[in-house]
Amino acid sequence: MSKTSPAGTDLLALDRQVCYALAVASRNVIALYRPLLEPMGLTHPQYLVMLALWEETPLTVGELGRRVSLEPGTLSPLLKRLETNGYITRGRDPRDERALAVSLTAVGAKLRSRAEKVPPAIIDRLGMELSELEDLRDGLTRLIAAARSPQ
Secondary structure, eight states: OOSSSOOOOOTTTGGGGGHHHHHHHHHHHHHHHHHHGGGOOOHHHHHHHHHHHHSSEEEEEEHHHHTOOOHHHHHHHHHHHHHHTTTTTEEEEEEEEEEEEEEEEHHHHHHHHHHHTHHHHHHHTOOOOOHHHHHHHHHHHHHHHHSSOOO
16 A cells, blocks of 8 residues: 555545544444453453463563553553452562562453353354454554554
């Protein structure tokens, strides 16, 4: 795609805005998750944290924040709710006493089997091929990297 646009193209047209498409897509896709996550007692951001912890536990709060792209001020109350629900524990990291580590409880680890039904339900609801969704994810990952890179 060219970095310039054809003459006469309105660069301020709403339907040409990447930010608009991303915002609407994000709201609509996350809304699809809500009825699947509510029975598990999870919000979408909590689901992202649990996904990270199902991959690796324990994780320090800092590492967890980096993996799910959440700031400490947003992550801390979210972790408190997950701990209240009995899905995680927080304690000092045995490798570094200065760091706070987050670990799954047995209940949190067991929740993974219920969560395994979420991706197929989302794929089915979207009615798109898995390869198409993977290509979209890969493109968005490149977009995120480009947006984060210093100029």
